[in-house]
Amino acid sequence: MRIPRPGARAGRATVGVLLLAATFLALPTGPAQGDPEVNPQSASQNSLKAQLPGVTALIADNPAEGQPGFNDLPTSRSISITEGTVTASQHAVARRSKMSITARPVWAAMYYGEFNNPIESPTGYIGPSCFRKIACTPDPFYQPPCATEDPTTQWMTAYFRHPMYPIKPIEGGGAEVGILTEEKINLIAFGTIPATATLTLSVPRVRGKIQPLIAHLWSDQKTGCAPRPSDIPQASALVEGDIILQLSDLEVDGVPVDLGARCRTKQPAELYLWADFASGNYNANNGGPLGAYDGLHPGSRGPLNDPYYREDNGRTIPPSSGIDIPPFVNCGTSGDDLSPLVSAMASGPNNPVRATQGQIIAFNRIPLEDLSMCGGSPTRPLCPLPAPEVPEMPPLPGGEGE
Template identity: 20%
Template sequence: MRGPGPTPRPSRVRARGAAIAAFVALAPLLPAAAVAVGTLKVDTSLPYVCTLPSGQQSATVRITAAFPDRAAPGEEIKATDVTTTVELPAAADLRASLGSAVRAETRLTVDVAQNEQRAQATWSGTAQSLDVPAEGPLVLTTTGDVPALTTDTTGDLTLTAAGLALDLAPGTTGDAPTAPASLSVTCVPGQDAGGRTLLATVPVGAGTREPSTPPPSPSAPSASPSSRPSSPSGRTVPVMPGTAAGPVPKAPRNGQQADRGRGPTVTEEDTPGTPAARPAAPPCVTEKPTPTSLAAYITGYSNVRKLNGANIIPVSCVLIEQGEPVFDPRPDGSFHLLTPSTGHLSYQGRKQTPPFKATFLTFDFAPATATMVLEQIGTMTVDSDVLLVFPDNLSETYIRARFVLRVLDVRVNGTRLDVGPDCRTEKPLGSPEPDPAKYPGDHLVLLGKGQLINGTDATGYLLTGGGPLTGEVTIPAFKGCGAGGENLDRLLTASISGPGNYIKQIQGQTCAVGVEVPTEGQCTEDRQPYVVPKPER
């Protein structure tokens, strides 16, 4: 990173409001047979308002899940059999936008509360491709992993449905000659729901069994903090408020110590088979690997020129499908080896980075901290070109991807600035494109250069070996920022948006996921990248 100015601290546990620590991470669903006898069934239909291409429409969201009907302090509380069914009334409108088939992903924000403590979690789900009816409603049902909860204090733990994000993409169909663009739909609880809807209340403490006592059924016992495995790879990730409806905890009075009881949290379990020497990193798993599947971690810095500073982009997982190499002789007598590949970021089942924080001095005097994510749209292309010149082989790799910068939370001088649930750049980030005729539109471009000298180690960047990738990015104007009638678009645009922002990313060595016996030192036992890179300026 070339730019001066303060750099942000990495994401870590922070005090929120009454100084409670709130964490979130994915936890696998328990099988249905593992649900204890004392089970609280949830099956509720909620009124929502969704913003579709034709405008705001009323929709019905049905949520089903099963919770334990009680828990002891420190005992895991896992929701099982979770489904989210969304009934959208304007199927014809969506058919015009997406085609005759559609795939869906949902992200339901769930507010978790206990006594004066608050946290947020995201329930993610996916659906298989289904036909869009020519008339009548479109009904989408998604399933997926949800966070597991723990709390060290007693009292009723409540879970309340808040904002819902619905991502729609063209499905498998023979009717559409071209693939229409994807569509993101934002939904909020309707007025009939009072803006928020209670899903479940789980009593914690009085009248419950001790965590060490086996449950009165043959189901698998939940793990208490003392029984959970621990290793250097275990980690927790802060909850990042993402909806305007999210509760704001009360701040402690002056001189008053923070509440020592830890509120509702979610702990990410250690990755099985991860060597102790490997640094902590988000899961990076290829669900259905092929012989050409690669996985790698990437991290680095990005300047924000207007703020005269830089922010760190956290360690992120990228999954790549390597293409077939093509030998390309040129009219000038040179020989090139071209390898086209595709890929995408992967975080908790979504194509995005983990949430990251950036701290700057806005207008040169006001400290501001923003929590953001980079959300990928479409497919990432990775084009490697090796110029075969004996004894030196020169390599250039262009990585192109469309990313929208989404802002989840902003604090100025420690005071929360409510940006709402849908604050993001109005279009993807843009970079200077060396071949605009072949690659039109706004997208990020990163370039990695390497050299392979016969008989020696490679230097610079190679797709399989990793290395530095650099580029320049324009941050577009923001839209959808603000809540309660307050429009903050112009404020964020004036503070952040603009061209000439230098970016430097470091990719680690890839793991050949689909190889039967991966090369030692490249993959963990469960086929995740072994190398976790460190950001470089």
């Protein structure tokens, strides 16, 4: 990730995913200790072969098996024919230092169409359509004044979700799963002193399992007791997850500063990237513009209330704002606590972000042997690179300049 000096605008990034707002912490990417000596990929493939005999030949010889990162990616989490890679670009502003921040392409392994049927214990996928009862829920963000508890009066929406696992390509094949980016960045210390550091963005693990980013989509299908006005979006989309930030190799005005191996934010930053439909269409399959800044989306009217949401049921989604970067801890060695210095440079609330996700390249699997591999058809190939263009500078609320 590159952070230009104040006022600079160039750069690339990826996956609406990765923001600046994350937490730093380099987490191990190998199998968790105590995991059984069973290849979950192989077990899942055997099940898939039984269900879909037509893809047996494709699955039988998976070049990704044995590649670094293979055992850190799940299987049978989504409709198998649309597993693949996505890239994205990002442009963010750190308000504390008034810096424009961009990054090189970021990769993610996307599992398009997470299993949703049956609701109690999903093992299959039903596409989003309010003609199929399972995929139709009340719109959690917008409802007409005439709506009642009667579902026929409500604006209904087709809901579906897609896990995205950040992956850092390894030269020669494979990937570090869970790593968004590791880049040299430029900082400003004490408001005026130039500094550089290595920034690592990653997602956390829970009980040894990497936690993905989740792309949600609510797409309007039924109108209820009143037509949906043209000034209310026909769809809502959100890419969310926890991000860890870690800093190392700090130099302030050319002088090395030892931060130690565990200089990171006190807790993960919460990433909420809403689809920016005013700038273009977004869905997880084709990608599109995303953002995190004030006023982009109103958030949910109350807690999500439908068994279809499973682990998200009962959760309230806040309105859009910039990303809050928590204070840093564990920075420094030999008894020197440099955490306040690092926090003064990098932490702070409401850091606006714009991002653009690229189109998923479907392979029926994640091509760890060559993440840049093209999909599609011979006459219409689809490739994950080049990544989408960097979005324009995000707005700074409150009349602040660049």
